[in-house]
Amino acid sequence: xxxxxxxxxAAGAVLVLASVLAAGRASAVEVSGRVGLESRWxxxxxxxxxxxxxxxxxxxxxxxYAEDDEGRSVTLAPFFRYDGGDSRRTHFDVRExxxxxxxxxxxxxxxLRLGADRVFWGVTExxxxxxxxxxxxxxxxxxxxxxxxxxxxxxxxxxxxxxxEFFALPYHRERTYPGREGRLRGQFVVDDxxxxxxxxAEEWRVDLxxxxxxxxxxxxLGLSVFEGTSREPCLVCRPPRLNERLELxxxxxxxxxxxxxLDAQLTVESWLFKLEAIHRSGFSNLAGREEDYAAFVAGGExxxxxxxxxxxxxxxxxxxxxxxxxxxxxNPFDDDLFLGARLGFNDVQSTEVVVSLLAxxxxxxxxxxxxxxxxxxxxxxxxxxxxxxLAVDRADRTTYPTRRDSFVELHLSYNF
Numbered sequence: 431x432x433x434x435x436x437x438x439x440a441a442g443a444v445l446v447l448a449s450v451l452a453a454g455r456a457s458a459v460e461v462s463g464r465v466g467l468e469s470r471w472x473x474x475x476x477x478x479x480x481x482x483x484x485x486x487x488x489x490x491x492x493x494x495y496a497e498d499d500e501g502r503s504v505t506l507a508p509f510f511r512y513d514g515g516d517s518r519r520t521h522f523d524v525r526e527x528x529x530x531x532x533x534x535x536x537x538x539x540x541x542l543r544l545g546a547d548r549v550f551w552g553v554t555e556x557x558x559x560x561x562x563x564x565x566x567x568x569x570x571x572x573x574x575x576x577x578x579x580x581x582x583x584x585x586x587x588x589x590x591x592x593x594x595e596f597f598a599l600p601y602h603r604e605r606t607y608p609g610r611e612g613r614l615r616g617q618f619v620v621d622d623x624x625x626x627x628x629x630x631a632e633e634w635r636v637d638l639x640x641x642x643x644x645x646x647x648x649x650x651l652g653l654s655v656f657e658g659t660s661r662e663p664c665l666v667c668r669p670p671r672l673n674e675r676l677e678l679x680x681x682x683x684x685x686x687x688x689x690x691x692l693d694a695q696l697t698v699e700s701w702l703f704k705l706e707a708i709h710r711s712g713f714s715n716l717a718g719r720e721e722d723y724a725a726f727v728a729g730g731e732x733x734x735x736x737x738x739x740x741x742x743x744x745x746x747x748x749x750x751x752x753x754x755x756x757x758x759x760x761n762p763f764d765d766d767l768f769l770g771a772r773l774g775f776n777d778v779q780s781t782e783v784v785v786s787l788l789a790x791x792x793x794x795x796x797x798x799x800x801x802x803x804x805x806x807x808x809x810x811x812x813x814x815x816x817x818x819x820l821a822v823d824r825a826d827r828t829t830y831p832t833r834r835d836s837f838v839e840l841h842l843s844y845n846f
Contacts, residue, residue: 456496463492463507466843470515472613474834480611485515489843493526503530511570516612518622519569525579538589546579549597551641551654552706553695554727556749556768556788559706560691562656563639565603572614572817572832578603592644599637602627602659602684610677617831618670621679626668627659628685635659635686648698654691659684662760666718685720687712702731704749715758716827725753729768741776747786756792762828765791770799779805793823813841 466489475483490510497503507526513519528545552558563580570576583598607620629635637658644651663682670678689710696703707726715721729749737744747770751763770786784801802814815838822833 457499458495458497460495461492462495462846463490464843464845465490466841468839468841470837470839472835472837474836476613477831477834478610478615478617481613482515482611485513485519485613487511487513487515487519489841491525501532504528505530516569516609518606518609518612521569521606523567523578525577527579528584535587536589538587538591541586541588543582543584543586546581547584548577548579549582549584550577551652551691551693553650553652553693553704554706554729554749555704555731555747555770556729556766556786557706557727557751557763559708559725559727560652560654560693562654562661562689562691563597563599565605565661567606569606569608569612578606592642595641595643597637597639599639599658600634602633602635602637603661604633604682604684605661605663613835613837614832616665616680618678618680620665621671621673621681624671624681625663626681626683628683629659633659648696650695650697652691652693654689654693656687656689656691658686660687660713662713664714664718664760666716667714685712685714700733700735702733704729704731713760715755716760717758719758721755721758723754725751725755725759725763727751727763743774743776745772745774746770747772760828762790762795762826767791781805790823790826790829793826794821795823795826795829796820797829809845811843811845813843815839815841 468489469486470484472483488511491507493505493507495503495505505526505528509523509525511519511521524546526547528543528547530541530543532539532541549563551561551563563582564577565580566574567576567578568574580599580603581601585596587594604622604625607622608615610619627633635658637656639654639656641652641654663684665680665682667683668681670680673679687710689708692705692707694705705726705728707724709722709724711722712720727749729747731745731747734744747768749768751766751768753759753761753764756764767789768786770784773783775781781804786799788797788799798818798820800816803812805811818836819833822830824830
């Protein structure tokens with residue numbers, strides 16, 4: 431993790447927090463978080479030399495919140511992981527470290543967050559296509575759900591007319607990738623020491639983003655725009671280099687892009703209809719050529735409640751992922767069908783089981799995902815996650831390198 435980001439985010443939040451506490455203005459201080467033990471097992475031998483079939487680790491994720499009499503607050507949420515299988519997966523990050531102030535503006539309200547924070551955009555299940563403010567912490571999970579903290583000035587203005595958000599993002603975070611010993615990586619290791627940028631300001635270019643959201647009866651609508659350094663690097667824009675083992679390493683290159691996004695959700699009784707769509711310009715495709723493109727995720731969810739006159743609740747999901755670049759898409763969602771089922775027990779332990787299948791319409795690639803969540807007590811919880819690559823087409827260039835990386839992962843967490 432870049433030392434500059436850690437110093438700015440943590441030092442800024444700690445300074446503000448210390449000043450609030452020293453002045454005796456903190457009317458409420460809360461400490462929460464989790465400590466987790468994790469193990470991941472792979473059921474096949476490695477596809478690349480040096481990879482391991484088992485890895486265990488520890489996750490520490492505390493959160494400190496302090497608020498004064500006027501409602502202004504400071505939030506500090508660091509993150510630490512130790513992993514015994516991949517040295518790169520052992521990392522520290524500041525997920526949140528921001529100061530929050532708010533007030534009235536006409537008939538509405540305004541809110542300002544300064545510091546490092548995480549922002550989520552999107553409504554679909556299989557992939558959050560419009561979510562672009564924060565960088566993906568890819569070594570956490572291949573599902574791209576985990577995000578790194580992002581330095582930002584985040585201004586929100588809300589009223590009966592909707593919510594408008596404006597972002598100034600002064601520092602770019604590099605995407606994390608598995609190391610040589612890590613599983614779920616591509617054929618070649620990504621060199622995280624020799625990153626290049628299209629902008630002459632490199633990681634210090636100020637990115638800008640904005641979003642408008644509103645609910646029109648049963649329709650929830652969001653419109654967004656982003657202009658700045660891409661969160662996804664081009665891995666074929668720079669020639670690979672050789673390391674001391676004479677292995678080829680990919681050099682990440684971050685381009686300047688512009689993205690327009692749309693996310694919408696329509697609620698009709700037990701139905702949820704969902705859509706995420708983007709148009710992006712300035713980004714290079716898998717062939718290394720700059721290509722403007724559009725992509726979308728569209729689908730729906732239907733929920734059956736009170737199954738067999740019990741508390742069981744079953745949600746059935748179906749989504750279609752499409753990327754106009756098709757074979758030159760830089761992700762596996764070029765033309766894929768997602769089918770899933772979510773079974774909620776609605777019990778005291780919040781037990782839930784989720785099973786889903788991702789099938790490539792162009793190739794024979796099929797992936798199965800299974801998740802189980804349950805609270806064991808007021809403090810302890812269990813999460814089990816499995817990914818099975820049922821079939822991987824050799825022509826599927828983005829998925830084939832991970833063909834032998836099916837795994838089962840167990841998380842035992844203590845929440846405080």
